[in-house]
Amino acid sequence: MNGDEMSHRDTRIGFIGAGNMGRAMISGLLEAGHTPGCLYVADPDEQQRTRMQSLHADLHVTDDNVAVFEASAVLVLAVKPQAIANVMDRLRDASGPMDRLVISIAAGITRHTLQDFFGEECAVVRIMPNQPAMAGAAMSALLASQSTSDAQRNLAEYIAAAMGRAEWIDDEQMMDAVTAISGSGPAYFYLLAEIVESCAVEMGLPAKLAKVLARQTIFGAGKSVIESSMSLAELRQSVTSKGGTTAAAIAVLEQAGIRDIFREALTAARDRSIELGRDAGPSDTK
Numbered sequence: 001m002n003g004d005e006m007s008h009r010d011t012r013i014g015f016i017g018a019g020n021m022g023r024a025m026i027s028g029l030l031e032a033g034h035t036p037g038c039l040y041v042a043d044p045d046e047q048q049r050t051r052m053q054s055l056h057a058d059l060h061v062t063d064d065n066v067a068v069f070e071a072s073a074v075l076v077l078a079v080k081p082q083a084i085a086n087v088m089d090r091l092r093d094a095s096g097p098m099d100r101l102v103i104s105i106a107a108g109i110t111r112h113t114l115q116d117f118f119g120e121e122c123a124v125v126r127i128m129p130n131q132p133a134m135a136g137a138a139m140s141a142l143l144a145s146q147s148t149s150d151a152q153r154n155l156a157e158y159i160a161a162a163m164g165r166a167e168w169i170d171d172e173q174m175m176d177a178v179t180a181i182s183g184s185g186p187a188y189f190y191l192l193a194e195i196v197e198s199c200a201v202e203m204g205l206p207a208k209l210a211k212v213l214a215r216q217t218i219f220g221a222g223k224s225v226i227e228s229s230m231s232l233a234e235l236r237q238s239v240t241s242k243g244g245t246t247a248a249a250i251a252v253l254e255q256a257g258i259r260d261i262f263r264e265a266l267t268a269a270r271d272r273s274i275e276l277g278r279d280a281g282p283s284d285t286k
Contacts, residue, residue: 018051024134028136042065046063101155102122104125136164180269197213
């Protein structure tokens with residue numbers, strides 16, 4: 001643990017939302033050595049609260065958003081974009097300074113929307129993680145408001161890095177593309193593995209073997225991508241011998257327009273992120 005991590009591990013961090021991503025963030029922080037008694041969580045769902053409490057007995061788990069807000073130096077909005085308006089409504093009567101660091105993982109909800117409620121001087125950081133956070137292998141993009149200090153940026157990065165890898169961006173318009181590429185991205189690869197596994201069974205392989213082949217192959221490919229110095233095209237070409245089996249498969253995919261299909265799909269995901277920010281933001285946050 002480096003000096004910054006040591007200095008952050010007693011920071012009082014409050015989470016509104018105990019769903020999968022909230023649990024992933026808190027699990028990562030606990031794994032990184034964060035003091036359990038400095039973590040506060042609110043969620044209206046009793047089952048979610050029970051699952052969260054099972055992570056550590058010293059976590060402060062409640063159904064009271066205001067209590068978590070007032071207890072924390074950092075507030076993490078770990079909720080879906082459609083829930084942001086309701087969360088803000090519940091915090092209207094909260095006491096205490098509004099100049100704490102506010103972190104949001106809600107897709108499409110802009111810094112402007114958050115600062116309209118918490119105040120223009122409030123430090124706001126948007127984090128777009130993805131589902132592999134559950135395995136400590138997230139890819140998260142971070143975006144900070146101008147009022148965010150270097151110390152607060154370091155704290156936000158500490159929280160994001162507890163889930164996996166974190167990278168900063170400086171243009172909010174990029175966040176919708178990030179949401180489409182890495183936020184939603186794992187589902188694209190899961191779908192591919194699902195299709196491969198199903199086809200393996202159709203070809204006569206036992207279901208257990210098909211499962212292992214599909215999952216280990218996608219794992220191995222991902223590991224190769226991370227560890228190799230080759231480009232993605234070079235890696236693909238290294239498997240694709242001229243006139244071979246891989247070449248036959250790639251030819252079918254290219255003829256079916258797989259590149260255009262993915263381009264259309266990713267564009268749809270990006271556009272939906274933009275719509276969520278437009279439709280789910282509170283209309284009267286003052």
